[in-house]
Amino acid sequence: MSISINSLSVEFSAKSLFDNISYIINPKDRIALVGKNGAGKSTMLKIIAGLQKPTSGNVAMPRDTTVGYLPQHINVSDTSSVIDEVRSAFSHVDKMRARLDEINNELLTRTDYESDAYQELIETMTSLTDRLAIEESENFEAEIEKTLIGLGFLRSDFQRPTSEFSGGWRMRIELAKILLARPDVLLLDEDRK
Known part of the structure; x- marks a missing residue:
């Protein structure tokens, strides 16, 4: 690769x-x-x-x-807690579920069982189902906790608003999200003065 x-x-x-x-x-x-x-x-x-x-x-x-990129300057939401912000790293799972629901609904109304388009939908559904099974077998909450603690957060920090943290700690929140997404390539853009 x-x-x-x-x-x-x-x-x-x-x-x-x-x-x-x-x-x-x-x-x-x-x-x-x-x-x-x-x-x-x-x-x-x-x-x-x-x-x-x-x-x-x-x-x-x-x-x-997949590429994870941590820029020098980030925008972490000021309207959520640390734990909720980091949970957003798993939003792709919700997107996969939604796409699977769309495909299932489409398959219910179609009758062109022999067409290439129908077969393509079946293949996409199978692939998504397999990927979703792998993703959902993970214990997200345990992974989030382990990652945040590994980056220096205390359990008491998890429910604190992100707005209470300095830029460096916000950078750690963003890094946690990237690490939890498990990219194939990790790019860290760090400014050393």
């Missing part, structure tokens, strides 16, 4: 940030991008995460690769 960065170039206002950069990220690689402010480190991470397009070149990665 290598990620290939191919001839990336980025220009802002006709000024080159970087030009013709190529490299490969192999499984289990741990890579640090080091450089002065404005050198393009955050831009490179955003491109790999798929959040920004390069001027030229591309990033090639296997189709089902």
Whole structure:
């Protein structure tokens, strides 16, 4: 599951940030991008995460690769508790359930059992059912608690509003969400002064 960065170039206002950069990220690689402010480190991470397009070149990665990206500056909701904010890492499970319900409802009304479209729906339903069974076999609450405690939170912090925490602690809340999503690739954009 290598990620290939191919001839990336980025220009802002006709000024080159970087030009013709190529490299490969192999499984289990741990890579640090080091450089002065404005050198393009955050831009490179955003491109790999798929959040920004390069001027030229591309990033090639296997189709089902998931990328977790923790930016330098984050927006954590100020209207929820720590535990509720972190639970949002599992919103994809709700989306899978909703999609499965849609497919089931559609299958109830269809009669074109031999068509390719019907077979495609059946395959999608089977795949979603399998993925959902794996996801739901996890004990979300135990995983959330373990992750938050591992990041330095106390159990008494779980019900506190996120608005009571400093920027560094909010960053940990966001990191907990990313870790719980178990991405294949983890990109941490950290600003060291």
